Amino acid sequence: MTLPAAYLFDMDGLLLDTERLTLAAFLDCAEAFDLETAKMEPFFMSLVGISAARSDEMLLAFLGPDRDAARVVAMWRDRLAARLAEAVPVKPTVRDTLQALTAQGGRMAVVTSTLGDKARHHLDRAGLLSHFQFVLGGDEVSANKPDPAPYREAAERLSLPPSACAAFEDSDYGITAAAAAGCCAVQIPDLRLATQPFPDVGQLFAPTLEQAVAAAQGRFAQAPGGQNAENLG
CATH class of the missing domain: 3.40.50.1000 (HAD superfamily/HAD-like)
Known part of the structure; x- marks a missing residue:
């Protein structure tokens, strides 16, 4: 054959099966940065499959000028790392x-x-x-x-x-x-x-x-x- x-x-x-963990870690940032989870989830879906550089550009636009994007990203990475530390x-x-x-x-x-x-x-x-x-x-x-x-x-x-x-x-x-x-x-x-x-x-x-x-x-x-x-x- x-x-x-x-x-x-x-x-x-x-x-x-990491996309769900990445989404959950992103939603962890909602309260600390006054973000609406109802908007965060569809925004995250728009990031699936794109490059890191393009993802960063889109995140900056989503967060707007009044939020510290570096702090959001740092918290997001920390929360994801904690989940992945248990198992991938x-x-x-x-x-x-x-x-x-x-x-x-x-x-x-x-x-x-x-x-x-x-x-x-x-x-x-x-x-x-x-x-x-x-x-x-x-x-x-x-x-x-x-x-x-x-x-x-x-x-x-x-x-x-x-x-x-x-x-x-x-x-x-x-x-x-x-x-x-x-x-x-x-x-x-x-x-x-x-x-x-x-x-x-x-x-x-x-x-x-x-x-x-x-x-x-x-x-x-x-x-x-x-x-x-x-x-x-």
């Missing part, structure tokens, strides 16, 4: 799925908007880092999601065309980047507003990583004419 030549994964909200939570089916792909000889990498050193640290603490050939962070690419550059550059590091790779994302920014790069893109939605439409970029959908990998493998197996993975487009 034809399989993807490589598997590329987002991290937060896809491998690691992993999403359902992730451990078993990565172990199965490793046993199959699957080539795997992480493509995340999180800073590279931070991402590697979290994956190491979660016991997942050894599955991946490399982790490509948001500070280690030429442009950030939704630009396709992160996925194109990850595929290039593997000496593969993006069309030979399956990519897995929870966020709209991420899935747009993966699809635009030419990967077989599968979206596993995590935190999002109920009224937010999904981008129409030809992606597959799945509720868990296990099912997402099966969907991607099924897509490659159904390629017309028995094409090998390197020729899929």
Whole structure:
């Protein structure tokens, strides 16, 4: 059976169940800085999947000129660090799925908007880092999601065309980047507003990583004419 030549994964909200912890830590700041939780939650949803630099810009605009953004960020980071100190939570089916792909000889990498050193640290603490050939962070690419550059550059590091790779994302920014790069893109939605439409970029959908990998493998197996993975487009 034809399989993807490589598997590329987002991290937060896809491998690691960290988005909820990050949101909870942000909401912890409400009382200290006179913020409305009803506005904080939808604002946080708008940050999911974007680069750290863009997130900082949006936070400054959200807080306004009368709040000390540096103090908000410091408190937010402290509250998140306290939660992560207990454990770095992993999403359902992730451990078993990565172990199965490793046993199959699957080539795997992480493509995340999180800073590279931070991402590697979290994956190491979660016991997942050894599955991946490399982790490509948001500070280690030429442009950030939704630009396709992160996925194109990850595929290039593997000496593969993006069309030979399956990519897995929870966020709209991420899935747009993966699809635009030419990967077989599968979206596993995590935190999002109920009224937010999904981008129409030809992606597959799945509720868990296990099912997402099966969907991607099924897509490659159904390629017309028995094409090998390197020729899929």
